Amino acid sequence: xxxxxxxxxxxxxxxxxxxxxxxxxxxxxxxxxxxxxxxxxxxxxxxxxxxxxxxxxxxxxxxxxxxxxxxxxxxxxxxxxxxxxxxxxxxxxxxxxxxxxxxxxxxxxxxxxxxxxxxxxxxxxxxxxxxxxxxxxxxxxxxxxxxxxxxxxxxxxxxxxxxxxxxxxxxxxxxxxxxxxxxxxxxxxxxxxxxxxxxxxxxxxxxxxxxxxxxxxxxxxxxxxxxxxxxxxxxxxxxxxxxxxxxxxxxxxxxxxxxxxxxxxxxxxxxxxxxxxxxxxxxxxxxxxxxxxxxxxxxxxxxxxxxxxxxxxxxxxxxxx
Ligand code: ZN
Numbered sequence: 001x002x003x004x005x006x007x008x009x010x011x012x013x014x015x016x017x018x019x020x021x022x023x024x025x026x027x028x029x030x031x032x033x034x035x036x037x038x039x040x041x042x043x044x045x046x047x048x049x050x051x052x053x054x055x056x057x058x059x060x061x062x063x064x065x066x067x068x069x070x071x072x073x074x075x076x077x078x079x080x081x082x083x084x085x086x087x088x089x090x091x092x093x094x095x096x097x098x099x100x101x102x103x104x105x106x107x108x109x110x111x112x113x114x115x116x117x118x119x120x121x122x123x124x125x126x127x128x129x130x131x132x133x134x135x136x137x138x139x140x141x142x143x144x145x146x147x148x149x150x151x152x153x154x155x156x157x158x159x160x161x162x163x164x165x166x167x168x169x170x171x172x173x174x175x176x177x178x179x180x181x182x183x184x185x186x187x188x189x190x191x192x193x194x195x196x197x198x199x200x201x202x203x204x205x206x207x208x209x210x211x212x213x214x215x216x217x218x219x220x221x222x223x224x225x226x227x228x229x230x231x232x233x234x235x236x237x238x239x240x241x242x243x244x245x246x247x248x249x250x251x252x253x254x255x256x257x258x259x260x261x262x263x264x265x266x267x268x269x270x271x272x273x274x275x276x277x278x279x280x281x282x283x284x285x286x287x288x289x290x291x292x293x294x295x296x297x298x299x300x301x302x303x304x305x306x307x308x309x310x311x312x313x314x315x316x317x318x319x320x321x
Contacts, residue, residue, distance in 0.1 A: 003081070003090060004066070006206075010088035013051040013065050015250075020072055036061050036071060089205045089246070089293060109232050112171050112179045113201070113209035119165050120153025120199040120212075130154035133198050136217055140262060146269045149244070150200065155214055157196030180211060180227040194225065200261040202226075202233070202279075203243040205290065210238060213261055213279070226279060236284040239291075240264055241276040246294055248273040254297040257283065263301075275301075 014023065014030050023030040023046060034044035034055045043057030054062030061071065069080040085092050093103060124130050124147070133154045137147065146152075155162065166176045173190060176182045183193040197214030204210050211227030227233045239257075241264040249255045256275045258264060267275035278287055283300070291298055 003085065003092060006090050007081075007084050007088045008051060008065065010090065010246075011065055011084060012048075013053065013068075014046050014048050016065050016087075017046050017053055017068055020068075034059060087293065089290070091206070106231055108175060109179045109230065110208045110210075112166065112175060112181065113211070113232070115166065115169050115171065116162060116179075116181050116212070117151050117153060117199070117201040117209050119162060120155055120194075120201075121148075121151050122153075123156055124152060124154035124198070127154065127156065129156055132217055136198070140266070142262075142265060143269060146265050149268075150265050152265075153199035153201070155192065155194035155197045155199050159191040159195065162192045162194070163190065178230060180230045180233060183228075193227075197225065200240070202238050202240055204238065205242050205246055207243040208232075213240070215261070234286070235279045236282075237286040237290075239276045239278055239287055241268065242290065244268060245274050245276050249276075249291075249294045253295045254299060255291050255295050256299045256301055258301045259303055 017023065018030070018032075021032040021035050021044065023032040024042070028047075028049065030046040030048070031042045032044050032046075033039055033042050034057050036044075036055060037057060037059040039057050041057075044053070044055045046053045052062065052064050053068055061067075065084060066077065066080050069075060069083060070077060073080070073083065075083065082092065093100075124133060137152065142152075163173070163176065163182055166181070167173070173182065177184065177190065181193055182190050184190045194212065194214040197216055200213040200215070201209045202211045202213060211230065211233030213227075214225045216223055226235060229235070240261055245255070245268075252274055254274055256267070256272065258267065258275055258277050260277055264275050264277045267273075278284070288298075
């Protein structure tokens, strides 16, 4: 999908134009006073179905969200693209050669994550060894639809399973290490980082898998193991569920922040699709940057223990700064 299409998919024309021009719903369209010529009777119409606008009055202009922003903000196409990309949370492809190499490298790492997620998911659904994981998820009352929507998985309790799978897909050991899926000990032996864990792929706003969280079934420690810091994964930046929640957060103007992966999935399963989680309990500046672009109200629904309360307090402080 082109960047322009991606932006159009993420930004609703009525919402965008409505933030510049007061619009009133009349039947299947929205009407307002044309911002491009002076008038007393509204002849400016926005069509939600085609995501376009047209002035039936003196100026007779029309177009899509790009032409609207170009005219209204007095920008050329590149300027409008930049502004709308930022509003949509879509990253523009960097242009320089070095940046392009970097972008391709990140794209390869995303592909590796996506291969791994497919492998883990398949293993959860069909491997006999994952039966205890499936029973656990059933006890937590997660539906099959949720398992597949969030692409939950199972990392077999083996040292080299994912490694062999990735090798068979032509992924180099170096890149699998860089993606944080493999790890090495002091002796230089390389092995699967996640073993015997329920796997939660963590996605960015655009839906790319940037990392994983893995949960054990028993009492072994750590209970949760996340991807390490990688070129894609920054714990202080990712919000679990944001790829599925951003639309309803924007529409409703509220984001609800909970503590865990399971809480997010359970909430979405019950229809509360504006629920997300941050890794650990700390809400960072980077999290707030993302959320402020989507909504005005953030509700922290953290555990009522001391850590949760402290995190809520810090989050509230950061949000008002
Ligand atoms: Zn007009």
